[in-house]
Amino acid sequence: MLDGMNILGAIELPYAILGFGVGLLVGMTGVGGGSLMTPLLILLFGIHPATAVGTDLLFAAVTKSAGTVIHGLNHTVEWRVTGWMALGSLPATALTLFVLSKVGVHNQVASGLVKATLIAALLLTSASLLLRRQILDFAGARFDQINLRRTAALTVATGATLGVLVSLSSIGAGAIGITVLLLLYPKLSIARIVGSDIAHAVPLTFLAGAGHWIMGSLNWLVLISLLVGSLPGIIAGSYASAWVPDGMLRTILAITLMIVAGTMIM
Numbered sequence: 001m002l003d004g005m006n007i008l009g010a011i012e013l014p015y016a017i018l019g020f021g022v023g024l025l026v027g028m029t030g031v032g033g034g035s036l037m038t039p040l041l042i043l044l045f046g047i048h049p050a051t052a053v054g055t056d057l058l059f060a061a062v063t064k065s066a067g068t069v070i071h072g073l074n075h076t077v078e079w080r081v082t083g084w085m086a087l088g089s090l091p092a093t094a095l096t097l098f099v100l101s102k103v104g105v106h107n108q109v110a111s112g113l114v115k116a117t118l119i120a121a122l123l124l125t126s127a128s129l130l131l132r133r134q135i136l137d138f139a140g141a142r143f144d145q146i147n148l149r150r151t152a153a154l155t156v157a158t159g160a161t162l163g164v165l166v167s168l169s170s171i172g173a174g175a176i177g178i179t180v181l182l183l184l185y186p187k188l189s190i191a192r193i194v195g196s197d198i199a200h201a202v203p204l205t206f207l208a209g210a211g212h213w214i215m216g217s218l219n220w221l222v223l224i225s226l227l228v229g230s231l232p233g234i235i236a237g238s239y240a241s242a243w244v245p246d247g248m249l250r251t252i253l254a255i256t257l258m259i260v261a262g263t264m265i266m
Contacts, residue, residue: 012225014045019059019229025253026063026230027237035125035253037226038118038170039260047219049114055223056170056210061205062227063234065199071195078125078188078196081181084152085200088159089166090207096167097211105215114168115264121171122261128179129254136182151184158184159200166201167208173201 022037037059041052071077103110128135158180165202177197185193212218 001008003115011228012221015222015225016229017046019226020233021229022226023063023230023233024237024240027234027240035122035171035174035257036260039098041222041265042115042118043260043263047119047222048106048217049111050100050215050217051219053114053118053168053170054209054215054217055168055219055226057209057212058206058218058223059171059226059230060173061202061209063230064201064205067179067198068195068202071191071198074191074195076189077199078185078189078192081155081185081188081196082199084155085159085162085177086203088156088161088233089163089200089204090159092160092163093167093208093211096164097215100167100211101215102167105212105217112183117165117168118171119261119264121165121169122257122264123232125171126173126254126261128175129250129257132179132182132227132250135179136186139197154184155181159204163208166204167211170205170208173197173204177201 018037018040022040025036036054038049038052041047041056042049047055068077100110103113151169158177162177165176174197177200178193181188181193181197182190188196209218
């Protein structure tokens with residue numbers, strides 16, 4: 001990976017600073033990792049879109065594994081829901097990776113597809129953050145009346161959609177996944193919704209990240225540098241979250257994502 005290079009000496013400070021900043025936001029809001037990391041790697045550092053996606057996917061897999069352990073110990077994971085989502089997301093991820101490998105992940109067509117998906121995912125994530133309460137108020141009663149079998153089918157379909165979206169853009173498993181789960185499972189506590197979503201993201205991002213690694217769209221040096229910065233950032237953000245209103249944080253993050261999407265379009 002790094003050919004025996006000393007890891008501490010190989011760490012690049014700009015990526016570590018980016019990791020800290022994104023980790024800070026993730027710690028404060030619970031979302032925003034892929035939504036900000038991938039586009040910033042592309043816009044600020046000129047990293048190829050496919051490489052940015054692949055690197056961010058394994059970054060997310062590592063950080064969300066730690067989150068899953070904590071939620072598991074706190075019994076805030078609804079494993080049945082996580083399993084249904086994985087039933088849809090893992091086959092969809094494998095199929096998406098297969099198509100990407102055939103198209104060629106580094107050619108112009110694939111790059112355009114990744115960027116278009118990334119922009120769409122940024123806008124969807126921004127909308128889910130800004131309009132979550134309105135979405136829940138509008139659809140909550142309707143979803144509350146569907147039966148268990150239909151809920152399971154919709155959960156599998158949600159997982160499949162996220163599998164495609166995350167494999168192409170690394171975005172969607174956080175804010176979008178949580179919003180849909182809130183609609184489908186209104187009786188579950190927010191802690192169990194978040195825990196289930198994080199637990200589902202681990203196998204999804206590991207599989208998608210491994211696929212990008214095999215296709216050569218991964219930068220290990222950038223990945224390690226990001227992780228070095230993100231871990232203290234997440235810890236600091238977790239403490240800071242108690243002092244900053246959640247609504248304000250979501251609004252700031254949503255506006256930032258819209259600005260980033262607009263920048264990528266231009």
